Amino acid sequence: MTQDNLMSKIVSxxxxxxxxxxxxxxYGGLKSSYDYGPLGTELKRNLAAKWWRSMVYERDDxxxxxxxxxxxxxxxxxxxxxxxxxxxxVDCFNCQARFRPDKVPSVAPGTKxxxxxAKDKKKIISSEVKECGYVCPxxxxxxxxxxxxxRGMFQMPLGAVDPxxxxxxxxxxxxxxxEEFLKELQKEIADxxxxxxxxxxxxxxxxxxxxxxxxxxxxxxGIAQIGKSFRNEIVVEHFIFRSCEFEQMEMEFFCEPGSHKxxxxxxxxxxxxxYKKFVNSPESFRLRQxxxxxxxxxxxxxxxxxFLFPWGWxxxxxxxxxTDYDLKKHSEASRTKLSYFDPNKKDPETGxxxxxxxxxxxxxxxxxxxxxxxxxxxxxxxxxQVDAKGEEKIRVFLKLDPSIAPFKVAILPLLKKDGQxxxxxxxxxxxxKKGLHVSFDDASSxxxxxxxxxxxxxxxxxxxxxxxxxxxxxxxxDRDTTQQETLTVEEALAKLIGxxxx
Ligand code: ATP
Numbered sequence: 001m002t003q004d005n006l007m008s009k010i011v012s013x014x015x016x017x018x019x020x021x022x023x024x025x026x027y028g029g030l031k032s033s034y035d036y037g038p039l040g041t042e043l044k045r046n047l048a049a050k051w052w053r054s055m056v057y058e059r060d061d062x063x064x065x066x067x068x069x070x071x072x073x074x075x076x077x078x079x080x081x082x083x084x085x086x087x088x089x090v091d092c093f094n095c096q097a098r099f100r101p102d103k104v105p106s107v108a109p110g111t112k113x114x115x116x117x118a119k120d121k122k123k124i125i126s127s128e129v130k131e132c133g134y135v136c137p138x139x140x141x142x143x144x145x146x147x148x149x150x151r152g153m154f155q156m157p158l159g160a161v162d163p164x165x166x167x168x169x170x171x172x173x174x175x176x177x178x179e180e181f182l183k184e185l186q187k188e189i190a191d192x193x194x195x196x197x198x199x200x201x202x203x204x205x206x207x208x209x210x211x212x213x214x215x216x217x218x219x220x221x222g223i224a225q226i227g228k229s230f231r232n233e234i235v236v237e238h239f240i241f242r243s244c245e246f247e248q249m250e251m252e253f254f255c256e257p258g259s260h261k262x263x264x265x266x267x268x269x270x271x272x273x274x275y276k277k278f279v280n281s282p283e284s285f286r287l288r289q290x291x292x293x294x295x296x297x298x299x300x301x302x303x304x305x306x307f308l309f310p311w312g313w314x315x316x317x318x319x320x321x322x323t324d325y326d327l328k329k330h331s332e333a334s335r336t337k338l339s340y341f342d343p344n345k346k347d348p349e350t351g352x353x354x355x356x357x358x359x360x361x362x363x364x365x366x367x368x369x370x371x372x373x374x375x376x377x378x379x380x381x382x383x384x385q386v387d388a389k390g391e392e393k394i395r396v397f398l399k400l401d402p403s404i405a406p407f408k409v410a411i412l413p414l415l416k417k418d419g420q421x422x423x424x425x426x427x428x429x430x431x432x433k434k435g436l437h438v439s440f441d442d443a444s445s446x447x448x449x450x451x452x453x454x455x456x457x458x459x460x461x462x463x464x465x466x467x468x469x470x471x472x473x474x475x476x477x478d479r480d481t482t483q484q485e486t487l488t489v490e491e492a493l494a495k496l497i498g499x500x501x502x
Contacts, residue, residue: 007310010376011239013396017456019043019376020240032236032244034369039456042406042437044247044372048226050403051249051366054274055224062222062251063215067203069228070194075202076153078333079326084297085198086149089234090132094118094125094141100234101147104137115140152231154196154244155189163192196230201363204252205326208338219340219359220263222253226368238311240369247368254340254359257324261301263362264321268303271319271364275305278401279378284308285316298325305366307374316374317366324358331358375404379457385482388447397479398457407458408500410439412449414465424464427474427489434497454479459499462492 014020018037022029036044056064076082090101095118107113107129117123118139127142129135135142157163167188176184197203204211204223211223226249236243255263268287276282290302305317327338338358345355379398387393402408411428413420421442428440439458441449446463453461461477467486468474474492475484487495 006377006380007239009396010373010380013380013398013455014040014239014376017452019456032233034240034243039406040372043375043400043404044368046404046406047371047375048247048249048368050278051274051368052224052226055222055249055251061217061220062224062253063211063217064224065204065207065211066227067200067207067225069197069230070158071197071203071206073194074333075206075330076195078329079202079205080298080329081153081195081198081202085152087152087234088147089150090147091145092136092139092141093143093145095136095139097136097138098234099137101132101134103235104134106133107135109133113140113142115142150232150234152233153198154230154232155193156196157189157192158194159192161192163189198231199229199365200225200227200248200250201252201365202326204250205330205338205361206334208254208327209336212340219342220253220255220259222251224249224251226250238309238373240373241309241314243369246370248365249368249371250363250365252322253362253364254327255362256342256345257357257360260321260323260360260362263360264301264303264319267362267364268305268319271317271366272305275307275316278403279375280399281308281378284378286313288313296320298322307377309374309377316370317364319362319364322361322363324360326361327358375400395451395454395482397454399480400457400459402459402500405457405459406437407439407453407456408436409460409462409496410441410449410453410458412446412461412463413442414446414463416442418466419469420464420466423468427462427464427493430493431496436496436500450477450482460496462496 017039019040021035021037023033023035024030052064055062088101089098091098094115109129109131111129112126113129113135114124114126115135116139117125125141130142130144132144132147136144164185167185171181171184204225207223211217227247228245229248230245233242233244253263253267272285272287275285279285284307286306288304288306290304295302299320300323302318302320304315305319306313307316330336331338339356340359341354341356343354346353347355376398379400381397381399382394383397385393385395409431411424413424424442425440428438431438439453441453443449450461457479459479463475463477465475468489472488473486474489475486476492476495477484
């Protein structure tokens with residue numbers, strides 16, 4: 001199976017089985033967003049719950065919040081997003097593609113290249129790579145525009161009044177030149193605008209004091225959040241890897257100045273190890289340190305957790321040392337002291353008892369929807385099976401860790417009679433009461449039902465047959481080995497509950 005093949009097989013499985021659908025599909029679809037179907041929703045929720053459990057429930061130094069998506073626009077002014085949250089954009093004059101130059105492979109200036117003319121397909125153009133050091137990723141052309149900056153935040157007016165209509169009505173006859181009119185209008189729109197958050201992080205800085213005061217947390221401590229973020233991406237790519245609406249799992253860890261290097265070391269290892277606990281190929285996850293050029297202006301060190309996607313290594317999570325930049329910026333702009341007082345420390349400058357300082361921050365910021373794609377790539381497996389007629393068949397199965405599988409077990413009556421469906425429903429209900437997401441499935445042949453549950457990653461299938469009615473036994477089939485074992489109903493229930501409460 002080639003890696004291109006793997007990606008198209010995953011996209012097709014996601015659609016066919018109800019993991020991910022194109023947004024607004026019946027209207028032709030919207031390329032930049034996706035809807036998560038019944039199974040995708042479960043997988044995503046399970047991944048989020050796993051992250052929350054490791055970040056919040058298993059520790060006593062991290063507190064969770066759930067902040068609003070729309071925040072005061074001064075937040076984005078102070079954080080620097082209004083000015084700096086931009087991506088470079090280049091247009092190809094040959095094929096009209098639009099791309100981010102920082103995401104395309106570099107080619108040495110002066111390299112001789114050839115590409116097809118988009119107007120006349122028979123014409124081959126010979127050229128040299130210019131100073132910029134890249135070519136169009138679509139057609140290989142060197143006929144490119146200059147780099148322009150493109151704002152990544154979605155902007156919208158807040159309130160009942162349409163600021164454009166209001167401004168035009170007021171200024172229609174004002175005698176302003178076209179340029180002045182446009183400038184004033186843009187200012188008017190900016191003044192009445194709010195933004196969809198491009199990261200969940202800022203709420204955790206803005207709510208730093210409230211969390212500190214209401215939890216009696218002591219530095220070092222963290223604030224965690226899972227939620228939607230929005231970016232007006234120039235190129236949406238690789239299915240759900242990069243979309244305009246996505247979900248993030250972020251944590252801001254506030255620590256004493258000077259301790260940030262140790263905490264960055266701690267968190268980068270902690271986060272890498274977290275992934276390795278529930279995937280099949282831990283070697284497909286690695287850390288990569290950012291070069292100085294890559295780092296955001298507020299960051300003094302940064303690592304990415306990368307995953308080996310079908311197209312190569314790419315970012316799954318950023319772990320940034322953000323210094324005291326954000327708290328200081330919000331302190332200045334809001335005139336609220338976002339600092340911490342430690343009565344047990346001496347102020348390093350004055351030597352007096354008690355130290356007030358602005359904490360430094362380490363931020364592990366992961367993409368939930370991006371992780372879902374990584375987990376699907378990691379879990380997609382094919383093996384050869386011989387069917388009842390002795391023919392060799394390819395079996396597709398998702399080798400998902402049971403803790404994240406959409407269904408934990410499928411309860412399958414062999415026949416739709418002899419009390420088997422009723423018994424199967426009774427067992428399914430008993431497991432549901434224990435909090436397990438269980439599928440009762442009596443459609444189609446048993447072979448087809450096994451195949452379906454293999455493909456959606458259900459770790460076990462429990463078959464209810466004549467023996468269940470007569471002897472009280474069931475068969476439990478393992479998704480990965482396809483081995484079946486016969487157990488009493490009670491043994492099977494105890495085994496499943498035991499597995500899944502881990
Ligand atoms: P990239 O370099 O891929 O654009 P980034 O460095 O801008 O990502 P961060 O700002 O560090 O991303 O965001 C933290 C995480 O949020 C990323 O590691 C990624 O998992 C996720 N993420 C960011 N942008 C998107 C997007 N457009 N679609 C899906 N997930 C995203």
